[in-house]
Amino acid sequence: MLDIRDATRIFGRKAAVDHVSFRIDGPAFVGIIGRSGAGKSTLLRMMNGLTPATSGRILVEGRDVASLTGAAARQWQSQCAMIFQQFNLVPRMDVVSNVLHGILNRRGTLQTVLNLWPRADIVRALEILDRLGIAEQAPKRAEALSGGQQQRVAIARALMQDPRIILADEPIASLDPMNAQIVMDTLRRINVEDGRMVIANLHTLDTARRYCDRVIGMRDGRVVFDGLPSQLTTGVARDIYGADADFNESATSTAIPTDTSADVEYAARMLA
Amino acid sequence: MALADIQHDYLALTRRRRIYGGLLVVIFVAMMVSGFRVADARNAGGFWQGLHQVGDFPAALVSEAFEKSANLPGHMIRALPALVETLNIALVATLLGCIAGTALSLAATRGLARWPRLVPVARRVSDVCRAIPEIVIALVLIFILGGGPVPAVIAIAIHTAGAMGKLFSEVNENVDLKPVEGLASVGATWSQRIWLGVFPQVAPNYLSYGLLRLEVNIRASAILGFVGAGGIGYELRNAMTFGQGKFDQAAAIFLLLFATIVVVDQISGLVRNRLTHGAPA
Numbered sequence: 001m002l003d004i005r006d007a008t009r010i011f012g013r014k015a016a017v018d019h020v021s022f023r024i025d026g027p028a029f030v031g032i033i034g035r036s037g038a039g040k041s042t043l044l045r046m047m048n049g050l051t052p053a054t055s056g057r058i059l060v061e062g063r064d065v066a067s068l069t070g071a072a073a074r075q076w077q078s079q080c081a082m083i084f085q086q087f088n089l090v091p092r093m094d095v096v097s098n099v100l101h102g103i104l105n106r107r108g109t110l111q112t113v114l115n116l117w118p119r120a121d122i123v124r125a126l127e128i129l130d131r132l133g134i135a136e137q138a139p140k141r142a143e144a145l146s147g148g149q150q151q152r153v154a155i156a157r158a159l160m161q162d163p164r165i166i167l168a169d170e171p172i173a174s175l176d177p178m179n180a181q182i183v184m185d186t187l188r189r190i191n192v193e194d195g196r197m198v199i200a201n202l203h204t205l206d207t208a209r210r211y212c213d214r215v216i217g218m219r220d221g222r223v224v225f226d227g228l229p230s231q232l233t234t235g236v237a238r239d240i241y242g243a244d245a246d247f248n249e250s251a252t253s254t255a256i257p258t259d260t261s262a263d264v265e266y267a268a269r270m271l272a
Numbered sequence: 273m274a275l276a277d278i279q280h281d282y283l284a285l286t287r288r289r290r291i292y293g294g295l296l297v298v299i300f301v302a303m304m305v306s307g308f309r310v311a312d313a314r315n316a317g318g319f320w321q322g323l324h325q326v327g328d329f330p331a332a333l334v335s336e337a338f339e340k341s342a343n344l345p346g347h348m349i350r351a352l353p354a355l356v357e358t359l360n361i362a363l364v365a366t367l368l369g370c371i372a373g374t375a376l377s378l379a380a381t382r383g384l385a386r387w388p389r390l391v392p393v394a395r396r397v398s399d400v401c402r403a404i405p406e407i408v409i410a411l412v413l414i415f416i417l418g419g420g421p422v423p424a425v426i427a428i429a430i431h432t433a434g435a436m437g438k439l440f441s442e443v444n445e446n447v448d449l450k451p452v453e454g455l456a457s458v459g460a461t462w463s464q465r466i467w468l469g470v471f472p473q474v475a476p477n478y479l480s481y482g483l484l485r486l487e488v489n490i491r492a493s494a495i496l497g498f499v500g501a502g503g504i505g506y507e508l509r510n511a512m513t514f515g516q517g518k519f520d521q522a523a524a525i526f527l528l529l530f531a532t533i534v535v536v537d538q539i540s541g542l543v544r545n546r547l548t549h550g551a552p553a
Contacts, residue, residue, distance in 0.1 A: 096282060114293070122286065123279060130275045138282050 001025055002047075002165065002197065007056035007066070009042050016042040018221035019056070024214075027195040029188060031202045031212035031229075035241050039221040040201040044167045047199070048082045049073050060165070078105035081158030083187075085170040087150040091143035095134070095153050098142050099125040102160025121160075128156045132186060148179025155186055159194075166190065168200040172207070184211050205237055333512075337523030347524035351507055355528055357421060358503035361496075362489040365425045369432025369489075370482045373398075376437030378466060381444040384452075386462050394437070401434025410496050424501035428489050436485065443477045444470065476548045483540035487533055494529060504529070 002024040009017040017039040024030055032040045045051035046066065047058055058066040065076045081102070089098045100117050102125075107117075129135040132152045137145055142153060151171060158166050168187060172180035188211050191198045202208045208215050209229040217225030217240035225232075225240055238247050312319045337344065379385055379394035406427040413423030452469035460468070497505020504525055511521035 115289070117286075119283065122283060126275065126279050126282060130278070135275055135278045138278055139285055 001027075001061060003057075003059040004047075005057045005059065007043065007046055007058055008054050009039075009046055009051060010054045015221050017046065017053075020218075020221070020223055022216060022223060022226060024197060024199075027191060027197045028213045029191045029211060030197075030199045031208040031215045032199065032218060033202055033205065033208050033215060033240060034218035038218040040218055041169050042221075043218070044082070044169050044199065044201060047165070048080050048167055049077050050082070074105055078103075078161055079163050079165070081161045081163040081166045083151070083154050083158055083166065083168040083171050085173045087142075087147070087154045089142040089150055089153055089157070092141060094139050094141055095129065095145070096122060096125050096138050098153055099128060099156045099160050102157040105161075125156070125160055128159045129153075131159075132156055146179070147175050148182055151175060151179070151183050152186060155183070155190070159190065163196060165197045165199065168198065170201050170203060173203055180207075187211070205232060208232065333519045333523055333526075336519035340520040343520045344524045344527070347521045348528055351504060351521075351525055351528055354497075354502075354504040354507050355532065358493045358497065358505065359490065359532065361421050361424045361428065361493040361501070361503055362486060365428035365493065366432060366482065366486045366489050368425070368429040370436050370478075370485070372429070372433035373436025373440055374478070376401075376433060377440030377444055380437060380441045383449070384444055384447070384466070384470065395441075398434045398437030398441075401430050402438070403434075404430070406431040406492060407496065407499060410501055411499055414500055419500040419502065421502050424493055424496040424503070427496065427501075428492050431492075432485055432489060436481065439481050440474070440478060443474045443481070447473050476544065479547055480540070480544050483536070483544070486540070487536055490529070490532060490536065 004023070005021050007017055007020045008015060020039075020043060032043065034040050042051055046053045049065065049068065053066040056066065057064045060076075060080075065073075065080075068076050090101070097115070100121060103121060104112065111117075126135055126138060129138055132155060134145075134149055134152050134156075137149060137153075142150060145153065166187070171187065172183050175183060184207060187198050187200065190196055200212075202212075209232060212229050215225065215227065215229050215232055216223055217236070219240055219242060225236055234247075238244070241247060376394055376398045379387070380391055380398060382388070382391055385391050385394070409427035409430055410423050413426055414420075417423050447470055451473070452465050455465045455469045493501070493503055494505040494508065497503040497507070498509045500506070508522060508525045511518040511525060
């Protein structure tokens with residue numbers, strides 16, 4: 001379904017994404033991990049078309065979406081939803097309007113300026129919000145909502161697009177652990193119930209292990225790991241993050257461990 | 273609340289919004305139409321009768337200038353000293369006005385002002401500076417001080433101070449107060465906080481407003497020449513009177529003014545880019 005071949009993006013003289021190739025068949029939940037600047041965001045933005053590829057092909061059912069321009073590119077974007085770390089909603093508009101923005105690709109400018117939406121679409125937007133458990137927030141301004149609620153509005157906007165692929169760029173990086181879990185559960189539910197492909201950039205390994213069918217590790221713009229979450233050992237993680245033996249993922253993990261003696265010991269060492 | 277209720281409420285809200293929006297559009301159109309009719313009725317000549325003559329002056333100017341196009345370079349060179357005077361008036365007035373406007377704006381910004389109780393006073397002062405037309409100030413000053421560039425500089429600077437006081441204080445209001453708080457936490461004085469915490473943030477905006485104001489002031493100082501404040505406006509008034517056959521001179525002056533605005537715009541774009549993105553490596 002999605003076949004990326006030698007996708008490359010060069011900023012100045014540095015390759016942010018360097019000859020990345022992989023295939024995803026069917027509606028999988030794929031996590032991309034790697035440290036900041038590894039090219040994860042750029043890769044997602046290239047798939048959506050927000051950042052044009054310098055070279056290479058991104059084939060979706062045989063069609064190269066990286067070569068599209070103008071109306072065809074916007075048409076593709078409407079089928080490939082994007083979820084951002086900072087939600088990227090229009091803060092002063094109400095929640096339903098933000099969700100309705102998902103169908104902007106088939107609405108004219110004048111209709112948009114006059115804020116006229118078909119009744120059927122408004123009803124559908126409210127149903128999506130209800131499905132995500134935030135229908136009660138419908139008439140509020142987006143900026144009045146908490147981070148977790150705003151991210152669910154962003155997911156509702158994505159669902160309004162009725163996309164085949166949902167790209168999530170660090171969807172939980174600005175959320176507290178509880179809201180992070182709600183958002184990840186929602187994404188996973190969409191993936192399983194609707195059969196939509198989800199590709200998410202993640203920055204915690206335990207999230208990747210818990211939710212993903214497949215994990216791709218990137219370092220300096222290249223794919224350095226591609227496998228099952230269960231293959232993601234500490235040694236592999238050190239490779240992906242370019243860390244030495246000091247690296248210990250549980251140091252900043254938000255998962256609640258059964259054994260906290262390591263944390264206590266670390267604190268004692270730092271305080272000595 | 274059940275989904276059905278939420279849907280019902282939201283659709284009702286949408287209907288209400290549409291009705292209000294539609295009413296506003298109707299009222300707006302009605303007011304525009306009636307206002308135009310009143311204005312047209314009070315017009316001495318009449319809008320529709322005069323409309324076909326609107327192009328006459330530009331057409332005469334262009335055709336005459338085209339006939340005598342050989343004279344244009346000479347006229348331009350002759351007008352240059354006057355243009356330099358006009359530019360100098362605009363530059364000095366912009367500089368003085370922006371300095372005064374910065375002081376006014378700092379005194380008029382809530383949350384930053386040194387004396388919060390004087391905020392309304394500072395605002396009214398800048399309102400007054402903006403309210404009096406610069407041509408009135410210039411005429412009064414020309415009457416007292418005699419003709420020349422000084423009255424023009426003072427008149428434009430006063431108006432600029434008022435305008436910048438308002439624009440700059442709006443910029444100040446959007447400033448991120450975290451650096452200011454950080455500086456306050458180490459015991460910095462008010463002026464130190466402003467200099468280090470506020471100015472670096474507002475400088476690019478100040479500069480672009482200041483440069484836009486320079487363009488406005490070049491035009492203003494050209495207009496003040498009409499009432500005897502010197503500069504290129506005086507030459508222009510003499511040249512653009514109908515029936516003297518001096519339209520080639522007028523065209524030369526228009527071209528010079530146009531070129532000046534373009535040059536100022538280009539330079540200000542370069543300066544602004546350099547300030548916001550840093551010098552090219």
